[in-house]
Amino acid sequence: MVIFSPKTWAVLSVVAPIALALPSSTAAAVDCNSTALMEAADAYVAAQTAGTLDTLQNLFAGNWTYQENNKQIDVKKGVISKALKIDHRRTNVDKISCATYTEIIITDSANPYVIGTQIHHNAADTKIILIDSIASTTNSWIFDAKKTLQHVLEEKWDPIPEGKRDSRAVIQAAGDAYLSMWNNATAADAVPWGTPCTRLEGSAYTGKGKPDDSCKPGIPSNHSQAGNTHRRYVVDEAMGSVSIFCVWEHMMMAADSHEFRLENGKLRYVHTMTVCGGQPCKL
Numbered sequence: 024m025v026i027f028s029p030k031t032w033a034v035l036s037v038v039a040p041i042a043l044a045l046p047s048s049t050a051a052a053v054d055c056n057s058t059a060l061m062e063a064a065d066a067y068v069a070a071q072t073a074g075t076l077d078t079l080q081n082l083f084a085g086n087w088t089y090q091e092n093n094k095q096i097d098v099k100k101g102v103i104s105k106a107l108k109i110d111h112r113r114t115n116v117d118k119i120s121c122a123t124y125t126e127i128i129i130t131d132s133a134n135p136y137v138i139g140t141q142i143h144h145n146a147a148d149t150k151i152i153l154i155d156s157i158a159s160t161t162n163s164w165i166f167d168a169k170k171t172l173q174h175v176l177e178e179k180w181d182p183i184p185e186g187k188r189d190s191r192a193v194i195q196a197a198g199d200a201y202l203s204m205w206n207n208a209t210a211a212d213a214v215p216w217g218t219p220c221t222r223l224e225g226s227a228y229t230g231k232g233k234p235d236d237s238c239k240p241g242i243p244s245n246h247s248q249a250g251n252t253h254r255r256y257v258v259d260e261a262m263g264s265v266s267i268f269c270v271w272e273h274m275m276m277a278a279d280s281h282e283f284r285l286e287n288g289k290l291r292y293v294h295t296m297t298v299c300g301g302q303p304c305k306l
């Protein structure tokens with residue numbers, strides 16, 4: 024990992040200011056309509072398949088934002104405006120913060136992508152206010168869509184039975200501790216490491232299908248001055264999961280997606296996508 028000196032860091036901060044849309048954190052008084060949230064996620068997948076926004080048009084709030092790889096851009100220039108053949112899709116639903124997280128994989132060798140998309144909605148009417156995507160492709164960190172698909176299909180993301188679910192606070196704290204390890208020596212101890220646990224970092228997999236698989240190999244502890252900032256969350260208690268998007272400050276200020284799944288209070292799966300501003304990601 025690149026360790027910026029405080030001086031370099033100050034310069035980078037000036038050169039690359041980041042103004043990301045962060046969804047409002049006002050919790051809804053009642054749970055959001057999860058059917059409507061899932062319908063919007065389906066419409067998003069249909070839009071990405073077609074390369075047009077037609078299926079989403081009626082679902083947008085008057086003012087909505089499109090953000091891709093941590094930048095607000097014209098949606099017509101975004102990956103969503105490119106028709107892609109989707110090989111895999113999974114959506115997690117956050118009824119409390121009125122949002123979904125969708126993971127999609129496109130192995131087409133002419134246009135390979137692994138994309139994570141958070142869709143944030145108005146609590147009042149479930150209209151879409153923010154589409155926030157991390158779109159990894161060639162040159163992204165350890166990118167190989169075919170390998171990623173192969174490993175994703177080996178995993179089991181069944182809903183966790185009621186009564187065995189962790190609270191959203193516990194799930195989110197696990198993800199936050201993991202992201203904080205890079206610049207906080209005590210955070211690594213706060214991660215509820217599970218056994219087995221497998222980490223899918225781009226296309227690199229720590230799992231060997233063994234009961235003692237561990238997510239710890241290669242994990243740092245306070246190696247950097249910089250934190251992972253501008254975090255955006257989607258928590259699904261039924262899935263035991265949290266999606267966190269952030270600025271990965273340790274590697275080229277990359278746009279990053281980390282998704283975590285807990286089972287019985289312990290970390291079971293980690294998926295990452297990391298995009299380095301159109302350049303090859305390098306440590």
Ligand SMILES: *[C@@H]1O[C@H](CO)[C@@H](O)[C@H](O)[C@H]1NC(C)=O
Nearest residue numbers: 055056057058059060062149
């Ligand atoms: C939830 O959303 C679905 C799909 O839009 C709709 O058919 C249903 O009436 C909504 N339920 C409530 C309670 O508003």
Ligand SMILES: *[C@@H]1O[C@H](CO)[C@@H](O)[C@H](O)[C@H]1NC(C)=O
Nearest residue numbers: 044045085086087088152153
């Ligand atoms: C629309 O949303 C953006 C991003 O949240 C905000 O910066 C802007 O002020 C909003 N515009 C209006 C007209 O509400």
Ligand SMILES: *[C@@H]1O[C@H](CO)[C@@H](O)[C@H](O)[C@H]1NC(C)=O
Nearest residue numbers: 206207208209210245246247
């Ligand atoms: C990280 O390490 C630095 C230098 O090694 C130390 O000064 C700092 O207190 C540590 N911070 C945390 C939160 O562990």
Ligand SMILES: *[C@@H]1O[C@H](CO)[C@@H](O)[C@H](O)[C@H]1NC(C)=O
Nearest residue numbers: 200203207208209210211213
């Ligand atoms: C470091 O992580 C621990 C455990 O998550 C947390 O309690 C503490 O506040 C963090 N320290 C800093 C400086 O962020």
